[in-house]
Amino acid sequence: xxxxxxxxxxxxxxxxxxxxxxxxxxxxxxxxxxxxxxxxxxxxxxxxxxxxxxxxxxxxxxxxxxxxxxxxxxxxxxxxxxxxxxxxxxxxxxxxxxxxxxxxxxxxxxxxxxxxxxxxxxxxxxxxxxxxxxxxxxxxxxxxxxxxxxxxxxxxxxxxxxxxxxxxxxxxxxxxxxxxxxxxxxxxxxxxxxxxxxxxxxxxxxxxxxxxxxxxxxxxxxxxxxxxxxxxxxxxxxxxxxxxxxxxxxxxxxxxxxxxxxxxxxxxxxxxxxxxxxxxxxxxxxxxxxxxxxxxxxxxxxxxxxxxxxxxxxxxxxxxxxxxxxxxxxxxxxxxxxxxxxxxxxxxxxxxxxxxxxxxxxxxxxxxxxxxxxxxxxxxxxxxxxxxxxxxxxxxxxxxxxxxxxxxxxxxxxxxxxxxxxxxxxxxxxxxxxxxxxxxxxxxxxxxxxxxxxxxxxxxxxxxxxxxxxxxxxxxxxxxxxxxxxxxxxxxxxx
Amino acid sequence: xxxxxxxxxxxxxxxxxxxxxxxxxxxxxxxxxxxxxxxxxxxxxxxxxxxxxxxxxxxxxxxxxxxxxxxxxxxxxxxxxxxxxxxxxxxxxxxxxxxxxxxxxxxxxxxxxxxxxxxxxxxxxxxxxxxxxxxxxxxxxxxxxxxxxxxxxxxxxxxxxxxxxxxxxxxxxxxxxxxxxxxxxxxxxxxxxxxxxxxxxxxxxxxxxxxxxxxxxxxxxxxxxxxxxxxxxxxxxxxxxxxxxxxxxxxxxxxxxxxxxxxxxxxxxxxxxxxxxxxxxxxxxxxxxxxxxxxx
Numbered sequence: 001x002x003x004x005x006x007x008x009x010x011x012x013x014x015x016x017x018x019x020x021x022x023x024x025x026x027x028x029x030x031x032x033x034x035x036x037x038x039x040x041x042x043x044x045x046x047x048x049x050x051x052x053x054x055x056x057x058x059x060x061x062x063x064x065x066x067x068x069x070x071x072x073x074x075x076x077x078x079x080x081x082x083x084x085x086x087x088x089x090x091x092x093x094x095x096x097x098x099x100x101x102x103x104x105x106x107x108x109x110x111x112x113x114x115x116x117x118x119x120x121x122x123x124x125x126x127x128x129x130x131x132x133x134x135x136x137x138x139x140x141x142x143x144x145x146x147x148x149x150x151x152x153x154x155x156x157x158x159x160x161x162x163x164x165x166x167x168x169x170x171x172x173x174x175x176x177x178x179x180x181x182x183x184x185x186x187x188x189x190x191x192x193x194x195x196x197x198x199x200x201x202x203x204x205x206x207x208x209x210x211x212x213x214x215x216x217x218x219x220x221x222x223x224x225x226x227x228x229x230x231x232x233x234x235x236x237x238x239x240x241x242x243x244x245x246x247x248x249x250x251x252x253x254x255x256x257x258x259x260x261x262x263x264x265x266x267x268x269x270x271x272x273x274x275x276x277x278x279x280x281x282x283x284x285x286x287x288x289x290x291x292x293x294x295x296x297x298x299x300x301x302x303x304x305x306x307x308x309x310x311x312x313x314x315x316x317x318x319x320x321x322x323x324x325x326x327x328x329x330x331x332x333x334x335x336x337x338x339x340x341x342x343x344x345x346x347x348x349x350x351x352x353x354x355x356x357x358x359x360x361x362x363x364x365x366x367x368x369x370x371x372x373x374x375x376x377x378x379x380x381x382x383x384x385x386x387x388x389x390x391x392x393x394x395x396x397x398x399x400x401x402x403x404x405x406x407x408x409x410x411x412x413x414x415x416x417x418x419x420x421x422x423x424x425x426x427x428x429x430x431x432x433x434x435x436x437x438x439x440x441x442x443x444x445x446x447x448x449x450x451x452x453x454x455x456x457x458x459x460x461x462x463x464x465x466x467x468x469x470x471x472x473x474x475x476x477x478x479x480x481x482x483x484x485x486x487x488x489x490x491x492x493x494x495x
Numbered sequence: 496x497x498x499x500x501x502x503x504x505x506x507x508x509x510x511x512x513x514x515x516x517x518x519x520x521x522x523x524x525x526x527x528x529x530x531x532x533x534x535x536x537x538x539x540x541x542x543x544x545x546x547x548x549x550x551x552x553x554x555x556x557x558x559x560x561x562x563x564x565x566x567x568x569x570x571x572x573x574x575x576x577x578x579x580x581x582x583x584x585x586x587x588x589x590x591x592x593x594x595x596x597x598x599x600x601x602x603x604x605x606x607x608x609x610x611x612x613x614x615x616x617x618x619x620x621x622x623x624x625x626x627x628x629x630x631x632x633x634x635x636x637x638x639x640x641x642x643x644x645x646x647x648x649x650x651x652x653x654x655x656x657x658x659x660x661x662x663x664x665x666x667x668x669x670x671x672x673x674x675x676x677x678x679x680x681x682x683x684x685x686x687x688x689x690x691x692x693x694x695x696x697x698x699x700x701x702x703x704x705x706x707x708x709x710x711x712x713x714x715x716x717x718x719x720x721x722x723x724x725x726x727x728x729x730x731x732x733x734x735x736x737x738x739x740x741x742x743x744x745x746x747x748x749x750x751x752x753x754x755x756x757x758x759x760x761x762x763x764x765x766x767x768x769x770x771x772x773x774x775x776x777x778x779x780x781x782x783x784x785x786x787x788x789x790x791x
Contacts, residue, residue: 012718018516019550023718031717032517 013037043427082484083466084404085115085440086428097456098381103447104463110447112460113484114382121436123372124165125185126418128156129204129212130222130364132250132325134290134298135160136201143197144184147177152198155251158222162196162206164188170435182435188368189421189429189437202292208368209422215292221361223325227254227295228283230325233360234353235261241349244270244320248287248305248329250296258282270320271313275305295324302331309339321350327357367420370402370429372439374415381456382443388453389443390415397449401484403428403440417441423481444484500546502539511535515546518598522606522617530610537609538617541602545571549594556590557721559583571601578687581758582695589721595622596662596690603686617686622662622693624686627654635661650682650761658760660686664693665765671713671720671727675742676700676766679750682774683759692750692759700746700764707732734767743771750774 007014012023015030022030024037036043083102100115129135138155141148142162150164165185170178187194193207205213212219224230227249235256238245245256256262257270259282276287287305291298299305302322309318316337323330332350333341346354379386392398393415400407400415405423410416421429430438451457500515513520520542524534549556552567556575560583567573567590574597575590582588599617603624606615614633615626625633632653652658664670665678672694679697683689702708709730713722734742743766750762754774761774 009718019547020516020553021550025716025718028716030517032519 011037011040013040013042015042017042082404083113083115083442083463084401084425084428085117085442086403086425097459100466101456101460102463102466103460112445112447112450112455114443114450114455116378116381116441117430117438118372118374118378118441119432119434119436119438120372121171121434122167122416123185123370123437123439124150124163124169125188125421126369126371127162127164127188127206128159128367128369129162129206129214129219130159130362130366131212131214131219132158132223132296133202133214133219133292134250134296135162135204135214136198140201141199143199144194145180147180148173149177149181149184149196152201164196165437178435182431182437185370186429186431186437189370189424189439190427191421204366206366206368208366210366211364212366217292219364221326221328221358222364223249223295224327224357224360225325226252227325228252228259230254230323230357231256231259231282232261234357235259235265235267237353237356238321238350239265239267241347241353242319242321242332243268244272244318246272246274246302246306246320246322247325248295248297248299248302248322249325250288250290251285252279253284253287253295253305255282255284269313270318271310272320273307273310275307294329295326302329303333303341306341309335311339314339321346321353323354323357325357326361327354330354368422369418370421370424370437370439371416371418372437374417374441378441379415383450383454383456385454392445392449392453393443398443398445399484401442401444404442404484405481442484500542502542511538513538513542513602515542518542518546518619520599520602520617520619522602522615524606524612524615526610526612526614530612533610534606534612534615537605538602541605545598545601548572549598556594557719559587559589571597574600574687578685578691582691586695586698587725588691588695591721592694593687593691595619596624596660596686596688599624599686600660619686622686622690623660625652625659625661627652627659629654652682656760657684658682659684660689662686662689662693664690664697666697666728666731670694671716671722673698673722673725673727674701674746675708675728675731676746676764678765679746680763680765681750681759682761688758692753692762696746696750696753696762696764699749700742700766702734702738702742705738731767739766739769742766743769747771747773 009023011026015022015024015035017035018032020031024030024035024042026037026039029036083100098114098116102113102115104111104113136152138152140152142150142152142164149169150162150166153161153163165181169181184194188206188208191208193205193210195203195205197203202215225233227247230247231245231254238256247254253274253276255272255274257267257272262282274284274287276284279285288297288299290296293299294302314335316335316339318335320333320341321330322333330346332344332346334344336342379389382389389398393400393409400409400417402417402419403424405419407417407419428440432438501512503512505512510521510523513522522538524531526534548569549571552569552572555565555567556572558564560576560579567576572590575593578593578597579588579590596619599619599622603615603617603626606612607626612626613628614631616633617624623635627633632651634649634651636649660683661680663678663680664672665676666672666674667677674697676697679693679700681689681693681696683692708728710726711729712724713720713727714724716727743764746764750759750764750773753759754762759774761772763770763772
């Protein structure tokens with residue numbers, strides 16, 4: 001992800017990669033010939049990405065700028081480099097050895113990394129959008145530029161899942177849909193924002209690692225819990241300060257005086273009457289239709305979910321807090337002589353608890369996982385006997401990475417994996433007009449395992465040869481990603 | 496984001512690659528292992544902040560040198576200025592014309608100071624500073640098209656020669672050229688001198704007013720180019736033999752003047768497959784007679 005937006009002057013970009021600070025016009029490079037203004041984006045143009053382990057070890061990539069005195073004169077050794085598949089190219093659709101089969105010795109162990117860019121016709125993204133707002137009914141089409149590119153799937157904790165792309169949208173429904181699907185999932189994978197509309201639902205601006213924007217409103221927080229859980233978490237803090245609390249939630253709306261947590265504390269009955277379907281005491285399903293109002297419901301006026309208070313139980317002056325699960329919406333009422341709620345200013349003692357609810361909400365994000373399956377010919381680039389690669393991956397002898405990032409390999413047949421796109425170096429994904437996405441994939445294993453599975457041993461090149469021969473771009477290993485060449489724990493690729 | 500500079504030992508285990516922004520150096524030293532090690536350290540230390548130091552005075556360094564132009568303060572910047580000064584009287588030139596050579600010289604000087612070395616070179620994208628202890632020599636390859644390197648000749652430089660700088664300029668390199676030469680290679684006393692002279696001679700290889708040559712204002716390509724709105728060469732059509740000779744003759748006349756004045760030792764000019772050489776340049780045959788000023 002870019003740190004900060006570059007400075008612009010019209011269509012020119014001020015490059016801040018070095019103190020020369022070149023102004024670069026579209027299509028031109030800076031004085032170094034390394035950075036380019038690519039249609040408004042400042043990009044490095046050396047194509048092939050090689051990760052540098054120095055940063056992973058907590059050392060600066062190069063020592064001499066700030067710490068020339070400390071430098072011992074020994075440059076970074078090749079053992080700290082990992083050749084990623086980003087920009088490596090592919091031999092698809094030929095049954096040829098992969099573009100790079102790189103041997104290296106790590107801590108005395110001979111390792112091989114087979115590096116190739118895969119062309120994935122079977123691929124898509126799974127998007128998790130942290131929001132309580134209703135994005136649309138399950139199974140609703142999700143559209144980009146009016147074309148269906150996926151659908152709404154399950155609601156998960158504090159979030160909505162979308163499934164976008166996949167072979168049917170890419171190649172099964174005509175050229176236009178395929179192209180728009182390809183564009184949208186490519187942009188999502190490369191960390192760019194994409195506007196999605198859900199049939200009978202919301203419009204969402206989705207960008208990996210950034211808060212979603214639902215119907216033009218930036219979603220800042222995930223709910224602290226469902227309405228019932230919120231009652232449970234905050235009952236103690238409300239007790240004695242207010243007579244009744246209603247936490248409005250599209251899933252389970254909670255009512256303090258009826259809820260187990262209130263009962264335990266000895267909260268008095270209030271004679272409140274809720275709409276919706278009571279699940280267990282103090283927990284209500286379906287108090288309103290889903291929507292983008294309070295707590296993921298369509299509610300704009302919270303009183304709309306209350307019936308009249310029971311005159312035998314309620315009393316004039318009874319105080320009530322109504323709040324959403326994120327604390328973003330709240331209202332405070334007191335009953336008048338006719339037991340009708342009248343809005344009042346929120347007392348300071350309760351304002352604190354509202355803040356506390358907000359404070360306990362995690363930042364809302366959109367997260368994007370790329371999911372693709374490595375097919376026959378891609379595997380053939382690794383070994384003459386493709387099924388053995390699959391078995392080797394399943395047996396955890398082969399560690400799969402995507403641009404050096406860890407992946408989750410699905411159990412079962414094939415090599416179908418998922419990767420968090422924010423852990424992959426930026427702009428790692430490409431496309432071909434098929435349409436299909438191009439994604440980097442690297443298979444790392446011990447040399448003897450590679451030989452055993454029928455690997456293209458004759459096409460191996462040493463890491464030094466690759467580093468010498470390619471004008472690769474060196475990037476620090478992304479924070480938090482395990483070092484792909486660490487020989488001991490290949491099993492982590494299985495989640 | 497300020498990208499950290501790169502330092503690495505190339506896989507041959509001998510050469511060091513240092514890169515910071517547009518500075519891109521390959522260097523190598525010969526001597527006792529401890530001396531070579533010390534030289535590598537010194538080179539890295541000299542690179543520390545070198546680009547930042549230059550960039551502090553970038554406005555001065557990008558301005559044409561004239562009687563009233565301010566004198567830069569940094570050592571490398573002053574060396575750039577001194578190298579282009581001889582040309583400032585009769586043509587447009589900025590200290591940037593010598594930046595690559597001056598940087599190479601500065602890094603080489605730090606290496607030579609740090610330890611006794613038999614030989615060393617610092618190659619800054621084709622502008623090369625040399626160190627030769629007595630009795631030592633270098634053989635350097637010469638290419639006619641820096642964008643498509645193929646060796647067209649070699650040049651041997653010995654400790655006794657008055658050459659410690661080699662520079663190449665032309666329209667295929669990283670900098671813009673006002674002329675049409677594919678490449679001009681200069682041997683001179685220092686890398687900064689060679690760099691400035693290569694720029695001047697490459698600019699002189701030209702066919703002013705030729706309709707087929709595409710020229711565009713430098714600042715339309717690179718908004719902050721030191722060349723401002725001056726027209727730089729973008730494309731040269733295939734020239735007739737007469738045109739080629741005319742352009743090369745113009746460049747050779749300029750080079751001959753520099754040789755005669757003792758500012759450079761030799762020059763090799765390349766244009767569309769033809770190479771003309773003036774002064775002694777190793778395996779390349781000297782094609783031009785030189786009138787040296789015996790009284791200078």
